Amino acid sequence: MRQAKNASLFVGDKSVGFASIGMSIWGTNIGPSFLIASFGAAYSSGMLIANFEWFAWIFLLILGMVFTPFYLKSNVTTIPQIIKRRFGDGMYRLLSIYSLITIVIIWLGSGLYVGGLLFSQFTGWELWQSVLLLLIIATSFTIVGGLAAVIATDAFQTVLMIVGMAALTLIGLYEVGGIDGLMAKAPAEYWRLIDFDSESVPWMSFVLGYPIMGVWFWCTDQTIVQRVFASKDVPTAQKGILLAAVLKILPPFIFILPGIIFYVLQPGIDNTDGAFIAMVSEYMPIGFRGLMIAVLMAALISTLDSGLNSFSTIFTLDIYQPMIKKGKELSGKEVRLIGRIVTLAASALAFVWALAMEGMATNLFEIFQTLIAFLAPPLTTLFLVGLLWKRVTTAGATYGFVLGCITCMTVGICSINGQTFGLFEQWPHFLNLTFILFIVTSAITIGISLVTKHSADEEFLPKFKDVANTDSSQNKSIWKGWLILAIVMVGLYAGFEYLARNAGNTSDIPSSLPTELSSSPTTSSSTKKTASHSEPLTTNTDGLGAPEVNVYRGETPTFDGFIDQNEYQDATMLTGVENWNPQFSAVSDPKDLSGTVWIKHDGEYLYFAFDIVDNLMYGVDTPRWLPQENPNAHELTREGFPWFGDGVEVLINAKNSFSQEDGELNKGNGHSWQMVVSTHKSRLGGLGVAGLLEGEERSMLSAWNNYQKWILNKDMEAKVQIKPDAKGYTVEWRIRPDPCLEISPGEFWSADLPVTKMGLNLAVADLDNENEGAGNWGNFWHENWWSGERDKRTWLKQWGTMVLHGKTQPISTQDI
Structure with missing residues (x-):
């Protein structure tokens, strides 16, 4: 098949092993924005944000055991191509454009901005200089070797990130007095993973909203799924995805735990997005600071080269060939040329977007999760409803997707800016919003499908039992691996719940502090002074009164x-x-x-x-x-x-x-x-x-x-x-x-x-x-x-x- 030959730049000749796939998926996810944002969020609220990491295994399981057989047995190289088979060219073009936009927003510009900002803080360079240098390095990896080089680079950088952040964690534990010192000094609530009263990660909101984000991010996003397309067969891809899920156990221990340690060492930082740099600057020896620069470089390049390769893949195979070349076959040389030109163009877009973000908010964890929350509902609806329910028509899928995108974009902009138009006091949490938007988009898709007929361009995908290797010994061993991982995850949640219930807290703040403000005048141990037409007042110095x-x-x-x-x-x-x-x-x-x-x-x-x-x-x-x-x-x-x-x-x-x-x-x-x-x-x-x-x-x-x-x-x-x-x-x-x-x-x-x-x-x-x-x-x-x-x-x-x-x-x- 001609396209299969031409796609080798993008899927690595389908020769990538499971270890490289697993480490590349993990390394692509761990960008500098994730690193800094998770560290800062942990400083503010403890282990709660680990839920975003430790729930990911469920959706990697869905990717590996449900979606991967469909993807590889369909012989596609991009996510939009699977939609083309089901709903035809119109939906195919819409999804191709949508995919390019999301890659620029999530993977390229955002990650490049954070990486450039951090690199400039380490080196003293101007932001644009740091952004340009990092972009040149990432682009060179992508252009020279294609996806095979990207995956190999990601695997090496994954090891480097694990070693570097583990070193920071160990240094922090030493400074805080070891595990016992950390357990004694950290607030007990910082170890809690399930908190129904939390405002930063409300548990019920998380249960409702995270699955919508998880399906989009782990199962349908081109940058993640492209590693699956590069595997030589289904079992290899499934083992690689299982490895990535196992590696997802690590981030809370090497990215989130250091944030809690730094909170114990230096509480009171208001700009938590600067907490990571502060800890590295103050506690790591000078030689190790160079290692941390390398870790940040690795995190950034791993994210950028993956995003650039995915952008190039979709543009070349889903826009250039079918739309510009009108479906004509492309020579291998032409594919490589176009792919590399597009990579450079995507780099330019990323550079502009990164600099444009300079004036945006610095609450990174919430910003990036919020962006995903408003991008996810349309595509999650398209895959969960559109592909799994045969009654969905092309009209239902198309109008549901378009109206869903418009609704999500409108709500997202208003929510981020805090604009309520006086209709209510404030927007719901972004996790609630992503669930609501999913319901709205699904209702539109289902409603229109029920009153329209299937088009001639539609093709029903094979049933799951026809693509799954249910009888193979490899398949059974992979399922055993998932079962073991599930048991480990349950154990981790039980262990941290035990810590939250039994951790000591040596804070000098008395536990009898009032939980609400007094409605009567404060009495004070200090003596009141008198003045004409005045009510002299001093506040308690013990912190026990609300004056x-x-x-x-x-x-x-x-x-x-x-x-x-x-x-x-x-x-x-x-x-x-x-x-x-x-x-x-x-x-x-x-x-x-x-x-x-x-x-x-x-x-x-x-x-x-x-x-x-x-x-x-x-x-x-x-x-x-x-x-x-x-x-x-x-x-x-x-x-x-x-x-x-x-x-x-x-x-x-x-x-x-x-x-x-x-x-x-x-x-x-x-x-x-x-x-x-x-x-x-x-x-x-x-x-x-x-x-x-x-x-x-x-x-x-x-x-x-x-x-x-x-x-x-x-x-x-x-x-x-x-x-x-x-x-x-x-x-x-x-x-x-x-x-x-x-x-x-x-x-x-x-x-x-x-x-x-x-x-x-x-x-x-x-x-x-x-x-x-x-x-x-x-x-x-x-x-x-x-x-x-x-x-x-x-x-x-x-x-x-x-x-x-x-x-x-x-x-x-x-x-x-």
Whole structure:
């Protein structure tokens, strides 16, 4: 068959052994984006994300024992070709284009961006230089040798990744005091694999949504399945897939476990996507850092060369030959030429897409899983419904696929941007969405099929019993292998459930912490101070109280950054900043960090005023220095650190809906937000000019856009003055209720409303010299919070309460 000969560049002459197939599947899946994202997600939530790895064996089983016999007995070289046989040319062309788009989005551009970003951090190169170098290396492997060279390279790189990450894991265990030290110090919930209350990986959502993603990724994606097409026969392919499933046991131990170890070593990192680089930089010997660069290179090249080869395969065999050459036979030379030209073209697309991603969010694990969640439903529907149910017609498959793609794309864009059009508060979890979209797409496909007839182009595929080798001894031994793997996986889940129930936790946070915010004024061991028309208040220093503060109407202050005593005599006063809950080093000298905060409103704006004592001002009487965790900290981008420097933060939950979920953060809109005022940089003035900056959650594009809009529209303003002796600073910060204090959809706080409660937290950061914060994350010296436990002060359920009164404070309520 002519095409079979021409396809040798893409399927390796069908001579690849099972070991190479298994390691290539595993290595292709483990790209730099996976490595960094899984490490960061483990730092945040522990072993929960291991479910994405340890459930994969089920879908590899389906690939090996159900789909592989169909694929190889049909003598196809691409996924679209199997659809062509079933539904004809129209569906074939649609799927070919869809496949090219998904390869660029998932395998090429995304992986190249993350790899280039990491390589630039290691080397100090510009991003585009790192991206270009890595792309040249990956492209050369693909062009020179085709799939056979790609698979051989992947197999070698798989070994390198396993060795490199195992070394990092062992070094981390040594630093944390071995297995016993890790078990004693890591939170018990970090070992849990099944958690019905988790927000990051809700268990029921996972059970519903992951199968949709799993079928698409492991059973129908060209980049993965192309390794199956390269095998010499069905048993070889099945053994290779079984090997890949066995290797999937490793990632939680060598990619996820180090993230948990680093959490124990250095808790409190907000930008978890930088956790991997931070651990490598701080704990690996210099020689081993070169090994880690090689690991990242291996992970990237393994992903890129696979994606490039798959792109070239589909374009050449499914678009160029049938559509451009009108089905004419191609010579082997022409196939190789076109394949290599297309590889270069795909490289150019990947380069552009990688650079375009530079301004996108950095919450990598959720970003990549979300992309898969919105790409998967149409193709999963096409294979599970379209191929397994003979009643599906060409019209049903085509319209279901097209309308499904449009629906998924629309929902995906709105969900990622947080755009709800006011119809509901927020989008469901992406795992729920992928299940819902699958149901919608399936309903369209089934509904249209029931009212249309089969076309002449359709061809029913053979039954499973006609292609499966049910009687062969090889087949029986492979099934035994799957059974053993199933037993191992059940044992792993049981083992980690035991760990979660019995692991020790030496955290100094008492287990009796309240789970919800107090609705009554906080009593404090600190002495209250009195002031005219004020309600002086200090927060508990033991972290056990959720403080509450009453805020009343007062006179409009002169908004200039200077704080006159008479301006805020009618404001509520918070004292004892040096005694707030320390995130890093505790304050030992009030001259180092102390201060007072006043809060009031004038009926039009809500005002916060800070008078902070600081004996050493970062960037004012000390040179600016940058943390190892982010040498681009002062960039005014989503990758920058708005709070890196001296400054204050305000966090408000205007809706006052306090989630009880661990790790639940603000939404970055009028309902709940966090903003920063720095003494040495600002959105409007850049580096060197104090003022407002975007806070968290910067990983959400909608939050980033909201924060910028508030600053540019002056919905929120801040004035900063450095004290004449440079021993501190004052801040006046005013907030317009509309759009910043949205207490319910479309309703914003005003002084005419009854007494209103909002969540509130405040922070004061002190940076000083790099060496003074040694041992702390980012070398911070002090960072004190009005409410919340250490490492949890940004969680919604850890905030205090602000009670807004529309009128002035009654004289009778004052402390005398």
